[in-house]
Amino acid sequence: MYRRPARQTPPQLRPDRLTSGICQPSRRTQRTQRNQNLRVLCGKLPRSTANITKRKGGNEMPEYDLVIRGGTVIDGTGIPRIRADLAIKDGRVAMISGRINGGGAKELDASGCIVAPGAVDLHTHYDAQLNWDPYASLSGQFGVTSLTVGQCGFGFAPTRPEDRDLNMRMMNRIEAIPLESMRQGMRWDWETFPEYMDSLDKQGLGVNVGCLVPFSPLRGYVLGMIPARERTSVTEDELNQMKQILHEAMQAGAFGLSADKNLEDRPEDGSWLPSHVASREEFLALSQVLAQFGVGHIGWTIGISDDRPAQRDMLAEMVRMSGRPLHVILGDEEGYQWLKEVREEGLPVIAQETAVPVISEFKLSEYNLFDYMPNWVQPLVGTKEERIAKLSEDGVRVGMKRDVIERPHPRTDWAQVQVVEVAQERNLKYEGLSIADIAAAEGKEPLDAFLDIALDEDLETEFAHPAGGRGDNDHEYISSPFSHISVSDGGAHTRFLVNSIWPVYFLGHWIREKNLMSLEQAHQKMSALPAWFSDMKNRGTLRIGDFADIMIYNIDELGLLYDKPQFATDFPGGEKRLVQMPTGIRYILVNGNVTFQENECTGALPGKLLRSYDQVG
Incomplete structure (x- = not known):
């Protein structure tokens, strides 16, 4: 039986080079890998690095x-x-001047480099990973210095002890976070949302973290997780309990509320999420709670949905009632017309946009991003053996084919779905071909060709397809004044996607190569706008008194170290994830302390658990 040699773990990602879950590549390894694998968008090789010097x-x-x-x-x-020179004192910017005469305990040479605010990412799923990785890699080394968790209505608080494993299995299905890593790596020293925040606060962080209250565990805490997926209404007493939990979370410093009605997001059994079945009245009532605080925002994912107009109407009402801003993944082109209308009304609504064309590499043994098609859900739920059995049943393909026709999406544009790597030598002829080409050559329907190959290899064939994001023709969405760049999904889909590269890709591709906007506008969009929007006071800009969250980089050298993402096994339990490394970033500073120097983690933990009540006044 043919077995392709396993992909070699990149030398700089060996587990023996991990500190707090973060890689610390040797300089020798970096040079070797650069010579062999470097893909710098401008075609230039990195020059010598700057040095940290101590004052003498x-x-x-x-x-x-x-x-x-x-x-x-x-x-x-x-x-x-x-x-200019930039001086830092007590974690904040103390002076910016063409020449600073006063010395520093440490000094950085940034000659030839841009000194700019670190990126702010308002859409991540590091809720679990932060337990074992305080730097939120890959985000922390690609320039993100502040982020929020609890997006899409998913998270781990509040959670009753008896629901912990169920919540982890749900997150394994929806966000593809390795289940064994969660079971081994999460502390679970909390039950309530304030306790979860306290747990993050005391562990030590390498980035700044703000927390949204996720709707699904909130509803599940009151109703029970399984009933919360089934019941379409709540009693007055239950609604009051939900409001009280949100109120207590906001008092503890939460940054708002998040929810999701995206049909591709299903729990471990393929059923509905609590947010899918919840009533309009529940969301409006929770909006009234936010109105009491004057801080925080609403995060929402419309995504692939059947009721987008109704959702948009409800969201506008939530913003009116709460007085708080909304950031939303709109899900379709009509969404931008709605965005224009609500902005004309004066409602503070911002669209979330990704700057990265999202290509997902996947195996049907563990993939879930077809869950927006109802007849694909159950065949792709369960263990690999259970999936094989269900996909082999008579008649199952009829409904799956109907879904492909009725719900067109780039993920089932068979001309764009490719065979990346096969598990059996007899199938080597398929590598590099699209499913459309294979189907035409073999006289099959595309879905049959797709499933025949997968089943012949026990679902271990590696495919690739477009999973979302924006291409070069979508610049108007990225440059819209009503959008911010984010949506890394960092911490999620770790075996399929590496969207956390977005700060480097945005600056290297869209700004340096495409001249979409000036560097000044780019940093305003990726740092100042999301920080202002989310009430992260004194972050996202570098003015006197601002927190010194900084990325220092050479714009000509920004790029990606590997030709394609590599697998590392640095998660708890030896679970693998896809990783990438930036080139051109000299330093990342969080609150005035260097966390990464040329991809090497310094071991410093200067990040803060941000509390919303500290951001006002």
């Missing part, structure tokens, strides 16, 4: 903790860049 001489105390010298400062506000 004299007994006087240095005036600053750290001084960044000789860089080009883009402060995130949109004003023109300047060549």
Whole structure:
């Protein structure tokens, strides 16, 4: 039996080079890998790196903790860049000047580099991963310094002890977070939402983290997780309990509420989410709770849905009732027309956009991104053996074919679905071909060709298809003044996607190569706008008194280290995930402390658990 040699784990991702779950590549390894695998978008090789130096001489105390010298400062506000030094004291920007005479306890040489605010990502799923990876990799090394968790109405708080495993299995299905990693890596020293925040706060963080209250576990905590997936209404007492839990979470510093009605998001048994079946009245009542605080926002995923107009109407009413802003994945082109209308009304609504064309590599033994098609759900629920049995049943393909016709999507555009790697030598002829080409050559319908290959290899064939995102023809959505760049889904789909590369891709592809906007506008869009929108006070910009969350990079050298993402086994339980590495980023600073230098983790944990009540006044 043919077995292709396993992909080699990149040397810099060996488990013995992990600290707190983060890789620390050796310089020698970096040079070797760059020579062999470097893909820099501009075609230039990285030059020598800057150095951290400690101040020498004299007994006087240095005036600053750290001084960044000789860089080009883009402060995130949109004003023109300047060549300047930047000084940091007590984690904040203390001075920006063409020349700073005072010394720093440490100094960075940023010659030839941009000094800019770190990226702010408002759509991640690091809720579990932060338990074992305080740097939220890959985001933390690709330039993200602040992020929010609890998106799409998913998360792990509040959760009763008896529902912990059920919630982990749900997140394994929906967000493809490895189940064994969650079982081994999560502390579970919390039950309520305030306790979850306290747990993150005391563990130590390498990035700044804000938490939204996820709707599905909130409803499940009151009704029970299984009834919460089935019941379409709640009693007055149950609704009051839900409101009280949200109120207590906001008092503890939550940044708002999130929910999801995306049909491709299904729990472990393929049923509905609590947010799918919940009533309009529940969401409006929770909006009234947000109105009491004057801080926080609503996060929502419409995605692939059958009731988009009704959702949009409800969301507008939620914004009116709460007085709080909404950031939303719109799901279709009509959504942008609605966005224009509500913006004309004066409602603070922002669209979430990804700057990365999302290509997913997957095996049917573990994939879930076909769940928006009802006749695909149950055949792809369960263990690999259970999936094989159900996909082999007579008649199952009839409904699956009907769904492909009735619900067209790039994921089933068979001309774009490719065979990447086969598990059997007899099928090597398929590698690199599209399903459409294979079907035409063999006289089959495309779905039959797709499933025949997969079943012949016990669902271990590796395919690839477009999973979303924006291509080069979608620049108007990315550049819209009513959108922010985010949606990395960081921490989720770790075996299929690496969208956390977005800061480097956005700056390298869209700005340097496509000239979509100026660098000043780009940093405003990826840092200042989401920080302002989400009430992250004094973040996203580099003005005097702002927190020193900074990325230092050479714009000409920004790129990706590997030709394609590589598998690493650095998750708890030895579970694998796809990884990538940036080139061109010299330093990442969080609250004035260096967390990454040339992809090497420093071990510092300067990140903060952000509390919304600290962001007002």
